[in-house]
Amino acid sequence: MFDLKKYRKKSPWILHYNAGSCNGCDIEILACLSPKYDLERFGVINTGNPKQSDIFLVTGPVTFRTRERLVELYTQMPEPKVVIAVGSCACTGCVFRDMYNVEVGIDRYIPVDVYVPGCASSPELIIDGVVKGLEILEQKTKEMEKPFKLFKEATTDDGIVNRRHSALKVGEDDAKD
Amino acid sequence: MKKTINIPLGSQHISLLEPVRFKFECENEKIIGVDADVGFVHRGVEKACTTSFKFDAIGYVVARVCGLCAITHSLTYTAAVEKLLGAQITSKAKYLRILLLELDRIHSHMLCLSHTCENAGFEAMFMRIMGDREHIMEIQELITGNRVQFDYISIGGVNRDLAPESVQKIKENLYIVKQKVQGYMDEFTNNWSLSLKFKGIGMLSLDDAYMYNAIGPLARASGLRIDVRNEIDYLPYHEVGYKMQTHTDGDINARNLVRLAELVNSIEMCENILNGLPEGDIFTKIKGKPQGEALMRFEAPRGELMYYIKGNGSAMLERVRIKTPTFSCIPAFSHIFLGGDYADAPAVLASFDPCMSCTAK
Numbered sequence: 001m002f003d004l005k006k007y008r009k010k011s012p013w014i015l016h017y018n019a020g021s022c023n024g025c026d027i028e029i030l031a032c033l034s035p036k037y038d039l040e041r042f043g044v045i046n047t048g049n050p051k052q053s054d055i056f057l058v059t060g061p062v063t064f065r066t067r068e069r070l071v072e073l074y075t076q077m078p079e080p081k082v083v084i085a086v087g088s089c090a091c092t093g094c095v096f097r098d099m100y101n102v103e104v105g106i107d108r109y110i111p112v113d114v115y116v117p118g119c120a121s122s123p124e125l126i127i128d129g130v131v132k133g134l135e136i137l138e139q140k141t142k143e144m145e146k147p148f149k150l151f152k153e154a155t156t157d158d159g160i161v162n163r164r165h166s167a168l169k170v171g172e173d174d175a176k177d
Numbered sequence: 178m179k180k181t182i183n184i185p186l187g188s189q190h191i192s193l194l195e196p197v198r199f200k201f202e203c204e205n206e207k208i209i210g211v212d213a214d215v216g217f218v219h220r221g222v223e224k225a226c227t228t229s230f231k232f233d234a235i236g237y238v239v240a241r242v243c244g245l246c247a248i249t250h251s252l253t254y255t256a257a258v259e260k261l262l263g264a265q266i267t268s269k270a271k272y273l274r275i276l277l278l279e280l281d282r283i284h285s286h287m288l289c290l291s292h293t294c295e296n297a298g299f300e301a302m303f304m305r306i307m308g309d310r311e312h313i314m315e316i317q318e319l320i321t322g323n324r325v326q327f328d329y330i331s332i333g334g335v336n337r338d339l340a341p342e343s344v345q346k347i348k349e350n351l352y353i354v355k356q357k358v359q360g361y362m363d364e365f366t367n368n369w370s371l372s373l374k375f376k377g378i379g380m381l382s383l384d385d386a387y388m389y390n391a392i393g394p395l396a397r398a399s400g401l402r403i404d405v406r407n408e409i410d411y412l413p414y415h416e417v418g419y420k421m422q423t424h425t426d427g428d429i430n431a432r433n434l435v436r437l438a439e440l441v442n443s444i445e446m447c448e449n450i451l452n453g454l455p456e457g458d459i460f461t462k463i464k465g466k467p468q469g470e471a472l473m474r475f476e477a478p479r480g481e482l483m484y485y486i487k488g489n490g491s492a493m494l495e496r497v498r499i500k501t502p503t504f505s506c507i508p509a510f511s512h513i514f515l516g517g518d519y520a521d522a523p524a525v526l527a528s529f530d531p532c533m534s535c536t537a538k
């Protein structure tokens with residue numbers, strides 16, 4: 001039947017958001033989609049809709065007015081998702097660090113999977129970052145589909161079965177083995 | 178009962194490169210009111226220039242105001258400081274500055290044209306122009322070492338000399354782009370489906386352009402003869418063959434044609450510079466601290482860019498004020514939208530070539 005897993009890997013869709021960058025990295029992302037670098041050969045399409053996208057490309061240090069929108073867009077994207085910080089200012093804040101209206105990088109607000117440095121990061125680097133992001137996406141998909149137990153084995157003390165401490169947190173079982 | 182509906186465009190939208198929000202008040206299909214909100218990317222560059230950076234570093238900081246016209250920003254600032262310090266730069270440095278300024282204009286205009294086509298629904302043209310734009314990016318990388326954000330201009334000259342072996346390659350690439358631009362001219366004037374999207378849409382008459390203080394290609398497409406390159410004598414623009422390009426229609430098509438004509442003119446200027454580049458140094462050492470006030474204007478790809486700086490004899494400046502082209506054009510933008518169809522809004526918006534990170538700084 002319809003194998004969603006396979007298609008997600010073959011054709012990841014991109015959502016791009018500018019959180020206060022200087023446009024330098026944004027035009028490099030556009031250049032990636034153009035015929036010379038051609039990110040579309042990996043099946044990547046630029047969408048404007050967070051609900052359909054798998055990869056979130058963010059540029060720019062987070063300004064005070066874009067941060068709510070950034071978190072909002074992130075939460076609207078379905079799992080599994082990968083966040084790629086493009087450019088030095090998305091990674092650390094770059095020259096804009098310590099300006100009064102700016103945060104230091106996006107990882108204060110949303111978890112980042114791949115950091116792409118450079119001011120402006122070259123298209124080659126961005127493509128590398130997206131390909132790396134695809135690996136992480138696949139790994140995340142696998143992790144999501146792994147079955148996990150909700151209960152531990154019940155303990156028996158003095159012949160009485162005790163289930164009081166048997167509830168498991170998500171992922172606790174994996175951590176043990 | 179209220180008859181109108183409000184439609185927001187932005188702050189995140191597929192047709193927008195940067196966060197800006199327009200609120201359109203529509204009656205059926207017609208737009209009867211526009212409200213623009215541009216402050217999403219405000220970072221506080223002006224303040225930081227007077228508190229945390231010394232005057233010789235600011236040239237590289239203000240380049241980060243906008244990635245598309247980075248070179249114009251750093252050049253305008255540097256020229257203002259040089260005026261205060263009373264510095265004379267060599268003529269070779271001046272010609273190299275014009276060369277980079279024009280290359281920047283070429284790639285910015287090509288980006289704008291491709292974006293206009295994409296928003297009008299012509300994806301193939303977008304791909305064609307973006308592909309050809311890479312030739313210009315290659316040249317920029319060859320000259321400066323970086324594709325965008327080339328920190329090329331420093332106080333006293335430029336940072337890198339033009340290598341003699343790269344001149345041939347640059348000329349070849351410019352020649353290719355020139356041929357391609359002729360092809361676009363044909364496409365933009367004769368393509369029937371593009372004319373449906375572009376001709377007679379987003380009109381700005383000459384009187385309105387004058388009244389709403391439009392500048393740059395937007396004004397020149399309405400027939401207003403305004404261009405800073407024509408008015409300054411700081412850079413030898415007239416020696417390299419500058420010609421003003423205007424059109425009289427004032428619609429999207431006219432703006433595209435003005436941009437195309439400017440592309441051809443800029444390529445010619447670059448070729449002239451490469452053919453007659455004078456010998457000499459590219460850098461003169463300059464001593465002193467800025468004292469007093471200076472005002473400097475240059476023509477960015479989108480219109481006039483103005484810097485005002487005030488120094489008090491120490492390494493920190495007292496005030497840096499940046500007036501960017503898109504900021505001056507916003508009244509004209511809002512006026513053009515009125516009375517148009519909502520479906521045309523993305524294409525009209527792209528034809529303005531707005532730059533929000535300039536506007537909000």
Ligand code: SF4
Binds near residue numbers: 060090
């Ligand atoms: S990393 Fe540099 S080029 Fe990229 S958005 Fe930030 S300032 Fe601009």
